[in-house]
Amino acid sequence: MMPDLGKYAATVLLAYGVSLGLIAALIAASLLRSARLRRALARAEAEVRKSKA
């Protein structure tokens, strides 16, 4: 299944590997920060509701 990349195999695989790695890292960082703020906000909302009640 793997195509024959010839003498440039290292070059092509390096380009694909690093690019996809960077995209994955960006998505992961965005998702992690999203989850962290979601939790922090939920806590803060609960506190506001509690102090209001």
Place this chain on the structure above:
Amino acid sequence: MSPLRAVLGRELRLALRSGGGAGLGLAFFLTVILLVPFGTGPDPDRLATIAVGTLWIGALLACLLSLDRLFQTDFEDGTLDILALSPLPMEMTVALKCLAHWLTTGLPLVIAAPVLAITLNLPGAAAPWLIASLAVGTPALSFLGAIGGALTVGIRRGGLLLSILVLPLYIPTLIFGAATVRAAIDGTDPTPPLLLLTGLTLAILALAPFAAAAALRINLR
């Protein structure tokens, strides 16, 4: 005394009095030029090839050095509040401060550069073009620096951020300025890059005060 002369005179006086640091940019420029041969070796031919770039980048950095004082002290002691409420438009005040900055920082560099060019073995025929390109280009450095200074005026220890914001703005000026001198060295016509540099500087002189004044007003809120 007109308000314009009042602002300009005050800026010059402050720069020249103790603690103003008018000579510091020049001293920095000298030091940078002194260090370069230690990095490249004393070979005159090699020095000649990098002389233009070294001189222009030295001038750029020397100009950058004093930019954080351009508005910061006035912001911290409340002067900027009163200047913003004066009959002078903020844009004019900014332009005058930039002019004073150029007179105390840029102009000494223009005068010192040809002398230092000799130590870097710059061909003598290129020296007039070096003076011309610096004379035309350094005002743009002061005016562009004002944008960065105005953006970072409210940030404590904003000096490093200021350099990151301002240095990329210097790229076109550096390209045309250095190209002028390189053309003179190579024996081609140096006027096209010099004219482009002049146009660029004039556009920056006209527009940068508006951006800087807008940023200052935001910071004065």
Place this chain on the structure above:
Amino acid sequence: MHPMSIWRYANPVEFLRVSGAALPWFWAGTALCLATGLAWGFFGTPDDYRQGSTVKILFLHVPAALMAINAWLMMLAASLIWIIRRHHVSALAARAAAPVGAVMTVIALFTGAVWGQPMWGTWWVWDPRLTSFFILFVFYLGYIALWNAIDEPDRAADLTAVLCLVGSVFALLSRYAVFFWSQGLHQGPSLSLDRQENVDNAFYWPLLICIAGFILLFLSLVLLRTRTEIRARRLRALQNLQARA
């Protein structure tokens, strides 16, 4: 306000609601397009007679370069909307887009360098296009740094909008100055609306799908990150509220 006005979505609550519903579809589209386009490009295209298999880098390089520029244009538009109409979501979207644009620039630069190595015999040449992207990357860094340096969110939005306007002018100026400074090694545009002038047909469709995938990826990431920024602003507002109570 008219109920169908697009400014309705500038309300943070409304934006959260609509973007939350849309986001899964954007992610699905991204995954579909990127998987199809990249797999087709990687496995299903022939080697170029001159460039060999390195031509496969095209499917990352061109879309990333496109998005590096488009992300800045989107930030410019969002900054203008913030300056003119003062919609908070717009300013936050500009902030959210900056790191995405910066990563796209890095990908474009890296794939360009890796591609150039066997073709030009060196990892880096000061080619006008590569240099312009390097400059663009520095503008991204400055923009992100300014956002992070200012505590007050509205002031940060104002000042970064000014920087974005100034930066746009100078990024464009630098581009022309850089072309003046060095003539390039790059080939001309690889994609235009006129298919006759395009790259070979075998590369056309997978490239198009990859570009669609990168656009969707950008939109998904910006939506996700804007939602995060909105939550951060609300968290800050709630904390202020608690501190004063």
Place this chain on the structure above:
Amino acid sequence: MQMHTEKIGLFTVARGESGSGGDRTVRPRRFPHALPPPLPPGYAKTMALEFTDLCCSRAGLPVLTGLSHRVEDGGITLLRGPNGAGKSTLLRVLAGLLPPESGTATLDGIHLGSSRDAWTEAVAFAGHLDAVKPQLTVAENLRFWAALLGAAGIDAALDAFDLGALADRAAHACSAGQKRRLGLARLALVPRRLWLLDEPAVSLDAAATTALTRLVGAHRAAGGMALIATHTDLDLAGAATLTLSPAPPGITTGPARPDPFLADIAR
């Protein structure tokens, strides 16, 4: 809450209750072509400072929440209130440095935000910072401001705070009180309709405080108005008092604008 539209630049925007639509921070624009709202009849000729429903927040925190007050021709108002009540913010708003989020202010019929020149020529602002350059002498500091503001000379200003003996002293050699006197002496350079003073008596001795009240008295006698934020008692007979209190713990900064990020739990 009534809704009216207003032409601002290229856009027609709704003013008033923003409802569910958008989160626009409604603030008066400084564009010279922005038309101010029409004055009520019989209002334009009034020589007074009047502000209505001023709302303003700093760093996301509401500070002024719908403040209204009127200073008549020749009137003095002392601003009182604990730290953080918004005295300095109010003065910065009225100076024209800080655009209010909502509310209006008029000075002798001029609308705040309609004409920068007309407004800045009518007010004098002395903030809690003295705007004194330590490298310059006392006289040089004053001469600069005189030239900038178009004053004839600095003698009257020197006399007002008895600075004649200090004229040639470098400002960095002056005490805090002397610097304060130098900063306040700026007020005596050119006549202005409205003085906005932020804690003017801080670090002043008894004699200088008397000089300050004398200066304010002369300003009032000439028909001027003043808004003075102060914690110390100033001997100004007939001065009105406006007491500011810190914004109540709540959501909104005023009738016009709920925090867009707290819209769902606003009133």
